[in-house]
Amino acid sequence: MKTSAWVLYRAGADGLALDAPGRLRLEEISLPELGEEDVLAEPLCGSWEANMTHALERSPVDIVAARGEDRIVLGNSGLLRVLRTGPAVTGLREGDVCFLASCGKADRRGYVEQVHAYDSPGTMGMLAKRTVVPARVLAPLPPGTRHDLRRWAACARYWTAWSNWRLAYGTWRLEALEDEVPYVLGWGGGVSLAQCELARLKDGARAAMAASSPGRLALLESKGIHAIDRSAFRDLQYDEERFHTDTTYREAYRAAEQRFLSIVDQFTQGQGASIVIDNIGTPVHRASLKALARGGVLTTCGWKHGMTMKYYRAIACIKRQQYIHTHAANPREVDSIVAFQERHGWLPEVGTVTPWEHIGELSTAYATGKVDGYFPVFEVNAA
Structure with a gap:
C-alpha cells in the first residue's frame, strides 16, 4: 500500500549541505506490511511539537541518521482513526478514534526511553495520510467526549x-x-x-x-x-x-x-x-x-x-x-490524565488549523517563532 507523506531525509541525502537544516518533502511512500499486533490508521489531526523542529534543525543530532534510516515520517502527537487491526490486536476496532501515545521504547517501569515517530527506529507518525503503528501506542478517546477533537489532538504536552x-x-x-x-x-x-x-x-x-x-x-x-x-x-x-x-x-x-x-x-x-x-x-x-x-x-x-x-x-x-x-509521560498515567482532562477541561486552546498541503510552511513558521498560540494543529484527514 502506498500513501502520501511529508518526509524528512537524512542530512546530505536531500541535496542540502550536511550542516544545513532539513526540510519536509511531500512524497508518496510505501507502507510496511500490517503485523499481528499492528494497526492501520488514518491520522486526523496532529500537533506540531518542538521535537519535530529539533529533527529538522538536526539538533542535537541528525535524528534520521541516528535511527539508521534514509528518511522518516515525523509526528508523535495527534488523533488517528483505526482502519484495520492485526489478528492479535484486542480492544480496538475499525472506526475507533485514538490518541497516539508516542512511547516507542520504554524501560521496565514503563517510562519512555525512545519516542514513537521521533528517535524510535522504524516508526511512522502523523505526517502521512495512512500509517501503520503498534496497537500499544494507541489510547482510545473518551467515548462521547464533550471537547473538540482538535483540542485533544494537542494533548501530548x-x-x-x-x-x-x-x-x-x-x-x-x-x-x-x-x-x-x-x-x-x-x-x-x-x-x-x-x-x-x-x-x-x-x-x-x-x-x-x-x-x-x-x-x-x-x-x-x-x-x-x-x-x-x-x-x-x-x-x-x-x-x-x-x-x-x-x-x-x-x-x-x-x-x-x-x-x-x-x-x-x-x-x-x-x-x-x-x-x-x-x-x-x-x-x-x-x-x-x-x-x-x-x-x-x-x-x-x-x-x-x-x-x-x-x-x-x-x-x-x-x-x-x-x-x-522527567521525559514524556508513563502510559500507566494516561487513563488518570484523560479522565481529569475530560472532567475539568484541562485542554489546549487551539487557533487556526493548518491544512495538509501547508504543513511544510507550518514547520518553517514554528522554527522562526511566527506561529500564533502555543499549540499549532494541522489537519491530515477529515474527522
Missing part, C-alpha cells in the same frame, strides 16, 4: 506536564509546611502553560508565567495565571563567555536580571518561587536559580536553548533545593 508536575510537586510537598501554598513560576511554551494551569486547578498553587506576545499574555490571564511581560527584561539571555568578556553585555544582563527578580519578589511576596518550571535552558538557568526559594524545586522536562547547566552544589545543599528531570 499536557501529558508531559502532568508527569513532571506530579514529581515536582510531590518533592516540594515533602518539606513544605502543611498549610503552605506554592508559588509556581513558568518559563517555556505549551508544557509550562499546561503545568501552571494544572498547578492551579489540581493543587491550588499561585502560578505565574513569562511570555512576550500580547496574545499569549492575555491567554495566561484568562486562565488565572499571572502574566509576566518578557519585554520588561529582554536582555535576560545569559551567555557565560560574553558575561565575562563583554562589559556592555554584562551590564545589560545584570539590569535585566534585577528587573526579573524584582518582579518575582513582588509576585511571591518576598518568599521566592517554590517551584520553577524551566523548559528553556541555559539562557534563563542562572536567573531561575536566583528566583528559587529555600527548599524550592527547579523542574524541567525538556530544553529549547542550551542543554548544559551550571550550578553550585554547596549552595543548593545549604538551601535544600531540588532538581527534577
Whole structure:
C-alpha cells in the first residue's frame, strides 16, 4: 500500500549541505506490511511539537541518521482513526478514534526511553495520510467526549506536564509546611502553560508565567495565571563567555536580571518561587536559580536553548533545593490524565488549523517563532 507523506531525509541525502537544516518533502511512500499486533490508521489531526523542529534543525543530532534510516515520517502527537487491526490486536476496532501515545521504547517501569515517530527506529507518525503503528501506542478517546477533537489532538504536552508536575510537586510537598501554598513560576511554551494551569486547578498553587506576545499574555490571564511581560527584561539571555568578556553585555544582563527578580519578589511576596518550571535552558538557568526559594524545586522536562547547566552544589545543599528531570509521560498515567482532562477541561486552546498541503510552511513558521498560540494543529484527514 502506498500513501502520501511529508518526509524528512537524512542530512546530505536531500541535496542540502550536511550542516544545513532539513526540510519536509511531500512524497508518496510505501507502507510496511500490517503485523499481528499492528494497526492501520488514518491520522486526523496532529500537533506540531518542538521535537519535530529539533529533527529538522538536526539538533542535537541528525535524528534520521541516528535511527539508521534514509528518511522518516515525523509526528508523535495527534488523533488517528483505526482502519484495520492485526489478528492479535484486542480492544480496538475499525472506526475507533485514538490518541497516539508516542512511547516507542520504554524501560521496565514503563517510562519512555525512545519516542514513537521521533528517535524510535522504524516508526511512522502523523505526517502521512495512512500509517501503520503498534496497537500499544494507541489510547482510545473518551467515548462521547464533550471537547473538540482538535483540542485533544494537542494533548501530548499536557501529558508531559502532568508527569513532571506530579514529581515536582510531590518533592516540594515533602518539606513544605502543611498549610503552605506554592508559588509556581513558568518559563517555556505549551508544557509550562499546561503545568501552571494544572498547578492551579489540581493543587491550588499561585502560578505565574513569562511570555512576550500580547496574545499569549492575555491567554495566561484568562486562565488565572499571572502574566509576566518578557519585554520588561529582554536582555535576560545569559551567555557565560560574553558575561565575562563583554562589559556592555554584562551590564545589560545584570539590569535585566534585577528587573526579573524584582518582579518575582513582588509576585511571591518576598518568599521566592517554590517551584520553577524551566523548559528553556541555559539562557534563563542562572536567573531561575536566583528566583528559587529555600527548599524550592527547579523542574524541567525538556530544553529549547542550551542543554548544559551550571550550578553550585554547596549552595543548593545549604538551601535544600531540588532538581527534577522527567521525559514524556508513563502510559500507566494516561487513563488518570484523560479522565481529569475530560472532567475539568484541562485542554489546549487551539487557533487556526493548518491544512495538509501547508504543513511544510507550518514547520518553517514554528522554527522562526511566527506561529500564533502555543499549540499549532494541522489537519491530515477529515474527522
